[in-house]
Amino acid sequence: DNELSEKEKKRRSGKIKTRSLGTESQPAPPDPRLAIANYTSGGAVTDKLSKSKRKLRIAPYMLKSYAYDKNSTIGPGPPKQIVVHSFDPFTPESQLKFFFASFGDIAEFRNQTDPNTGSFLGICLIRYKDSKPIKGVSVSAANAAKRAEKEGHNERIGLTKVKVELDREGRKCRKYVEYTLKKARHEMEKEAARHASHTVSLAADSPGSSTPVPPPPPPPPGAPEELPAVPVDVPKAPKGPASKRDRERERAGASEQASSTTKERDTGRSIVEPEPILAKIKRKPYIFISRDSVPVLGSTVPHLKKRFKAFDWREIRVDKTGYYVIFDDSKRGEDETV
Incomplete structure (x- = not known):
């Protein structure tokens, strides 16, 4: 204030006083609820006509x-499907269905496959449905999925232990499929690079075409001498007219030789189609056998036909990627592939 004198200003100026806090130990005030008799057990009597049910709860009480x-709850319901992974890709689907059908009725079973090769990835998505009441007892789809996760996790199917997780919208399944495909692609690239480096090293170590071929070793003493080769164009003596039986025999021998040549050609390399087969079969049900599992050879097709003689297949075709066992384009053909 400019109107005050210097003496009044000094008199009115406050003095700062400091005080340490927390050094003096002060006991906490007592809980007034403890003064009520039988308050902790819920038997406190606050009124002679009524009995109180209040209890002393030290920690927060968790409500169930x-x-x-489905008639009153808002939002998505409990998950009805599970994702199963970490099992052997060659495990039969019937074995998986039999195991997980013990928890409830299965509405959909999808065994995930590689879109490029058609091989199984060891991942499947199972969706349950509400079961029909048997003797007045029915199992809901949500309870079946929850029980499958609880009891089926880390159970042994075949030679491996499976992992089971709840998957309401299938996001976990897509994540596992992407991870498995990425890992397989990385391994294939690594194997291709290793094979390319091995081929280059073999080409560098192999001798060139200009290297002279060493002469064959001389025959050992006492070995029989080889007869000189008979020239092909040696003139032959004239023959008389052939009989009818001889002509029929020559024709039969020529036809057998042509048929055997055709069979050898069919089971040889000509069976391997140069163009991809996947674009030609369109929507026909098929089973794909990758070249990583079975080498691509035309002579393997007859063996596959013997292996699949118990199934109603239509044709077996092969290209550079592998073998395609094609079935009838119908519901029966789809059931045969499963």
């Missing part, structure tokens, strides 16, 4: 969540 009700 409400059960899902």
